[in-house]
Amino acid sequence: MNRVYNFSPGPATLPEQVMLQVQEEFLNYAGLGASIIEISHRSKEFERVAETAGNLFRELVSLPSDYTVLFVHGGGRMQFSAVPMNLIGRVPSKKALYVETDVFSTNAIQDAAPYGTIDVIATSKGSTFDRVPEVPLAKVDQDAAYLHITTNNTVYGTRWNRFPDTGRVPLVGDATSEILSRVMDYARFGVVYAGMQKNLGPSGTAIVVVRKDLLGAAMPHTPPLLNYALVDKNVSLLNTPSTFNIYVARLVLQWIKDNGGVAEIERRNNHKANLLYDCLDRSEFYRGIAQRDHRSIMNVTFKLPSEELTEQFVMKAEKEGLYALKGYRSVGGIRASLYNAMPVEGVQALVPFMKEFERLLG
Amino acid sequence: MNRVYNFSPGPATLPEQVMLQVQEEFLNYAGLGASIIEISHRSKEFERVAETAGNLFRELVSLPSDYTVLFVHGGGRMQFSAVPMNLIGRVPSKKALYVETDVFSTNAIQDAAPYGTIDVIATSKGSTFDRVPEVPLAKVDQDAAYLHITTNNTVYGTRWNRFPDTGRVPLVGDATSEILSRVMDYARFGVVYAGMQKNLGPSGTAIVVVRKDLLGAAMPHTPPLLNYALVDKNVSLLNTPSTFNIYVARLVLQWIKDNGGVAEIERRNNHKANLLYDCLDRSEFYRGIAQRDHRSIMNVTFKLPSEELTEQFVMKAEKEGLYALKGYRSVGGIRASLYNAMPVEGVQALVPFMKEFERLLG
Numbered sequence A, B: 001m002n003r004v005y006n007f008s009p010g011p012a013t014l015p016e017q018v019m020l021q022v023q024e025e026f027l028n029y030a031g032l033g034a035s036i037i038e039i040s041h042r043s044k045e046f047e048r049v050a051e052t053a054g055n056l057f058r059e060l061v062s063l064p065s066d067y068t069v070l071f072v073h074g075g076g077r078m079q080f081s082a083v084p085m086n087l088i089g090r091v092p093s094k095k096a097l098y099v100e101t102d103v104f105s106t107n108a109i110q111d112a113a114p115y116g117t118i119d120v121i122a123t124s125k126g127s128t129f130d131r132v133p134e135v136p137l138a139k140v141d142q143d144a145a146y147l148h149i150t151t152n153n154t155v156y157g158t159r160w161n162r163f164p165d166t167g168r169v170p171l172v173g174d175a176t177s178e179i180l181s182r183v184m185d186y187a188r189f190g191v192v193y194a195g196m197q198k199n200l201g202p203s204g205t206a207i208v209v210v211r212k213d214l215l216g217a218a219m220p221h222t223p224p225l226l227n228y229a230l231v232d233k234n235v236s237l238l239n240t241p242s243t244f245n246i247y248v249a250r251l252v253l254q255w256i257k258d259n260g261g262v263a264e265i266e267r268r269n270n271h272k273a274n275l276l277y278d279c280l281d282r283s284e285f286y287r288g289i290a291q292r293d294h295r296s297i298m299n300v301t302f303k304l305p306s307e308e309l310t311e312q313f314v315m316k317a318e319k320e321g322l323y324a325l326k327g328y329r330s331v332g333g334i335r336a337s338l339y340n341a342m343p344v345e346g347v348q349a350l351v352p353f354m355k356e357f358e359r360l361l362g
Helices: A016-024 A044-060 A075-090 A103-115 A228-233 A243-258 A261-281 A307-319 A344-361 B016-024 B044-060 B075-090 B103-115 B228-233 B243-258 B261-281 B307-319 B344-361
Strands: A067-073 A095-100 A117-123 A147-150 A171-174 A191-195 A205-211 A299-303 A334-337 B067-073 B095-100 B117-123 B147-150 B171-174 B191-195 B205-211 B299-303 B334-337
Touching: A016 A243, A044 A067, A044 A243, A067 A075, A067 A228, A067 A243, A075 A095, A075 A103, A075 A171, A075 A191, A075 A205, A075 A228, A095 A103, A103 A117, A103 A147, A103 A171, A205 A228, A205 A243, A243 A261, A243 B243, A261 A299, A261 A344, A307 A334, A307 A344, B016 B243, B044 B067, B044 B243, B067 B075, B067 B228, B067 B243, B075 B095, B075 B103, B075 B171, B075 B191, B075 B205, B075 B228, B095 B103, B103 B117, B103 B147, B103 B171, B205 B228, B205 B243, B243 B261, B261 B299, B261 B344, B307 B334, B307 B344
Parallel strands: A095 A117, A095 A147, A147 A171, A171 A191, B095 B117, B095 B147, B147 B171, B171 B191
Antiparallel strands: A067 A205, A191 A205, A299 A334, B067 B205, B191 B205, B299 B334
């Protein structure tokens, strides 16, 4: 088997150990003589998978007991609709606050528009999303239903290092591109959600963490599968969930635990990102896109002097087994995604490749 | 490897040949050095998978060119919301017609309620869903947005053998539990949808076939991922789709083609179902639940004289490698689901088991 170092922004590389286990038991799960994808979501075997996944997640993020953990259909984007449908009706003004930091926060703002008054209280569009903006408490209308941020911005490679103080307004975080990659205080949030396809498993499903007092205010037009209170009441089994995705996530969560938990994973992620940022900072050839204080440890973005060089870089890298380094289509340049499952060896292969490329063509 | 005959109603047995291929290439798809679940949905490799899946489906059901094929998040139940959100606004009355034939049609009726006037024009509830009701054209209000039926009823084991004439009102069919199991004239329908987890692949995704003139009337509160016109415009890549599910479906569709297409699969399905129904009809011990003219060839349901015997039957069967025969929780009895991937050998093992069980305990 010849596996590459896969820097794909998502769907993304998963731990090889997990992949091997999925492969090994794919036709015969737990001695049942059938695959995990061929058995009922109400079988005791699958119910145990889902329950263990939820419990492992709670344990790994030290989730306070007044939060519920849901597995829902549709990835992060379905939550761009579900968040306003569930929360905006909590306040008479039907007003929600958003911070614009990237392509995906922009989509979240657009998708929320039909459900109320959407107020973009801060944006970093003016500096082409190279940072996250300041959000002073004074800007946070205390009568709003919630304030939405994207905790890590996967396109430009920025993240929130300090989350804004929102007063009594629930903070909602889209953590799709960084969930479980750093220690995070969930008590600061009303809702945290994440599509699975970067740090948790295959695409098509999201994990949604909701503070329980926020349940129950969904607008009447909310589809039942998007209604947090209903999904919670039915323990994420309102209909047949994506059983394969939850099963893979359960294995990935166990892998994080076996590797020392989120704090240790964060230490490794910092190390990987620092190796790469050091290389950028020492070079005149490569130019980092994100401002230093706002850099993501998940998505490292940079530019080369020309589009021709960028294309050559991507092609040459691929030949060296360094896969999917091309930047986001509207941004260009290079994006190296260093999710939890990227081994340090991947970065240790990328850095010398970059130096050699610069030496030859810089 | 010790595979059972898996009669699970869904998620359900898949062709062993498909399962082996998924397993074999699970860590290295198409020589990329990465799994199909680890690569971008915008990679040329995945785009080809999705395109081939759509084209194979079109070919297998002889789909007229004025229909589009969508892959969407959430299984069949998400469509219980999506159908009214997309179609009910087509008529000023915001009225839709439903036929109640089973647990799932009842759910569809409930989930549609917030979006307009839902008129249940026929039901077989009076005879405990042992048949599908007559729906004369005179009952079909020609000003309604659509008429919704469940083409195969997986809980009680009935199906529509002749679809109702609806005049100019678009017919909407939930074909979750029988898609691609029999030759069906799609031109009779405005929309056909099916959760994947019975005849197509893993759970969490649905295939939705829409006549193109019905696109574009979604109500303003429709989440983009549920909006047929938007999903169609973005070729099912509005966000990251469930790449694994579409990949498995693509292999299952190829398997159907390689096995002679839907007509040949239907012939085999009829043969499998007849073996089992013959056994029921010759017995005084087993009692079929569905009326003879309304019998499903996908889900064969029957009762034993007592709950104790039913429990014994399920337990003994499991020991013989005949898995997941327990009936739906609200119905009881036995349900043998004979989806496309169930080999005839499974039924040829079940029938003698039933005869022996009757001989010993009948």
